[in-house]
Amino acid sequence: MTEPVISVRGLSVRYRTREKPVHALDDVSFDLTPGRVLALVGESGSGKSTAAMSITRLLPNEAEVLGGTVMFDGVDLLGLDDHQLRSIRGRRISMIFQDPVAGLNPVIPIGDQVAEALTSHLAMHKKDAKKQAIAIMREVGLSDPERVAKAYPFQLSGGMCQRVMIGIATALNPEVIIADEPTSALDVTVQAQILHQLDVLRRQRGTAILLITHDFGVVAQLADEVAVMYAGRVIERGTTDEMMGRPLHPYTHALLATLPRLDGSGGPLHAIPGHPPEMNAAAEHCPFIPRCTKVMNVCRADPAPPLMRRDGGNDHPVACYNPIWQAEPADA
Ligand SMILES: Nc1ncnc2c1ncn2[C@@H]1O[C@H](COP(=O)(O)OP(=O)(O)OP(=O)(O)O)[C@@H](O)[C@H]1O
Ligand code: SF4
Ligand SMILES: [Mg+2]
Numbered sequence: 001m002t003e004p005v006i007s008v009r010g011l012s013v014r015y016r017t018r019e020k021p022v023h024a025l026d027d028v029s030f031d032l033t034p035g036r037v038l039a040l041v042g043e044s045g046s047g048k049s050t051a052a053m054s055i056t057r058l059l060p061n062e063a064e065v066l067g068g069t070v071m072f073d074g075v076d077l078l079g080l081d082d083h084q085l086r087s088i089r090g091r092r093i094s095m096i097f098q099d100p101v102a103g104l105n106p107v108i109p110i111g112d113q114v115a116e117a118l119t120s121h122l123a124m125h126k127k128d129a130k131k132q133a134i135a136i137m138r139e140v141g142l143s144d145p146e147r148v149a150k151a152y153p154f155q156l157s158g159g160m161c162q163r164v165m166i167g168i169a170t171a172l173n174p175e176v177i178i179a180d181e182p183t184s185a186l187d188v189t190v191q192a193q194i195l196h197q198l199d200v201l202r203r204q205r206g207t208a209i210l211l212i213t214h215d216f217g218v219v220a221q222l223a224d225e226v227a228v229m230y231a232g233r234v235i236e237r238g239t240t241d242e243m244m245g246r247p248l249h250p251y252t253h254a255l256l257a258t259l260p261r262l263d264g265s266g267g268p269l270h271a272i273p274g275h276p277p278e279m280n281a282a283a284e285h286c287p288f289i290p291r292c293t294k295v296m297n298v299c300r301a302d303p304a305p306p307l308m309r310r311d312g313g314n315d316h317p318v319a320c321y322n323p324i325w326q327a328e329p330a331d332a
Contacts, residue, residue, distance in 0.1 A: 111149025238316030
C-alpha cells in the first residue's frame with residue numbers, strides 16, 4: 001500500500017467570533033495518497049474549506065488550531081514558520097479555488113503571472129519562463145496561448161482562468177493539489193474538461209488531490225475515496241464504490257437519497273430535512289441526532305461516536321452507533 005503524502009490527524013479548529021466561537025473542525029483525520037483523489041463532501045458549513053485551509057496554512061487570523069497534526073514529508077505543517085511554508089506552499093502543495101479570477105492578480109497579464117510562478121518557484125530564467133508559460137497554456141487546452149498571455153484576468157472567462165491556474169499547478173509539479181470546489185462556478189462542458197486535466201495530473205504525475213465538492217457527479221467521475229463531513233467531523237470514509245454502493249451512515253444515506261439519478265452516480269447535493277447544529281462547542285453527543293431516523297438511546301447517552309470500522313472491522317470506517325448495514329431503502 002502506498003504511503004500517504006499528507007496525514008491529517010485529530011485536527012480541531014475553532015473560529016473566534018464576536019459572539020460564540022464556532023468549532024469548525026472536531027478531531028478530523030484523513031490521508032492523501034500519491035496518484036489518488038480524495039473527495040471531501042458535505043453540506044455548506046460542514047468544515048470542508050477549513051480543512052483545506054488548515055493544510056495550506058491559509059486560515060484567517062480568527063482561526064485557532066486547538067489540536068492535531070498535518071504531516072507532510074516528515075514535518076508537521078502546523079508547526080512551520082512563514083519562511084519554511086513559502087518553500088512548500090504553491091511549489092509542493094498547490095491550491096485551486098472556486099473563483100479562479102480571485103486567485104490571479106488583476107493588473108498583471110496572464111503570461112507574466114505564469115512566468116512569475118516559474119521564476120520564483122523553479123528559479124527559471126525569465127526568458128525561458130515566458131516561453132514555458134506559452135507551452136503550459138497550450139498544454140491545458142487554451143487555444144491561441146500567445147493572445148491569452150497578453151490578456152488580463154478580467155478579459156478571460158472563468159473556465160479559461162481555471163485552466164491557467166491548473167497550468168501553473170501543473171508546471172510546478174506539486175506532490176499535492178488542494179482543489180476547493182474548482183468547477184462549481186463553471187458550466188458543465190468546461191467542468192468536464194477541468195476534471196479531465198486534474199485526472200491527467202494524478203495519473204501522469206502521481207499527484208495526490210484533495211477535491212472538495214458538493215457534486216456527487218464529480219465524485220463519481222474523479223474520486224477514488226470519499227470522506228463525508230458533518231458539523232466539523234468526518235462521519236464516514238471509504239472508497240467511492242463503498243460510499244456510493246454501500247453507505248453506512250444515516251447522513252450519507254440521506255445525501256445520496258437526494259441525488260437526481262437513481263443509481264446515485266450524478267448530480268449536486270440537495271438539502272435534506274432539518275438543519276445542521278450550531279457548532280459553538282465540540283459535540284458532546286452525535287451531532288446528527290436531531291435529524292437522524294435511526295437514533296437510539298445510546299446516541300443520546302454516549303459521547304459522539306468515533307470514526308471506526310464496525311461490524312468486526314469488515315466494513316469501511318463510520319462514526320455511528322447504529323449504521324445502516326443492509327441495502328435498506330433510504331429512510332431519511
Ligand atoms: N472566518 C470565519 N469566522 C467565523 N466562522 C467561520 C469563518 N469561516 C468559516 N466559519 C464557520 O465555520 C464553519 C465551517 O465553515 P467552512 O467554510 O469550512 O465550511 P464549508 O464546508 O467549506 O462550507 P461551504 O460548502 O459553504 O463552502 C461554518 O459554520 C462557518 O460559518
Ligand atoms: S450515532 Fe445515532 S444519532 Fe448519530 S447517526 Fe448514528 S444512529 Fe443516528
Ligand atoms: Mg467551503
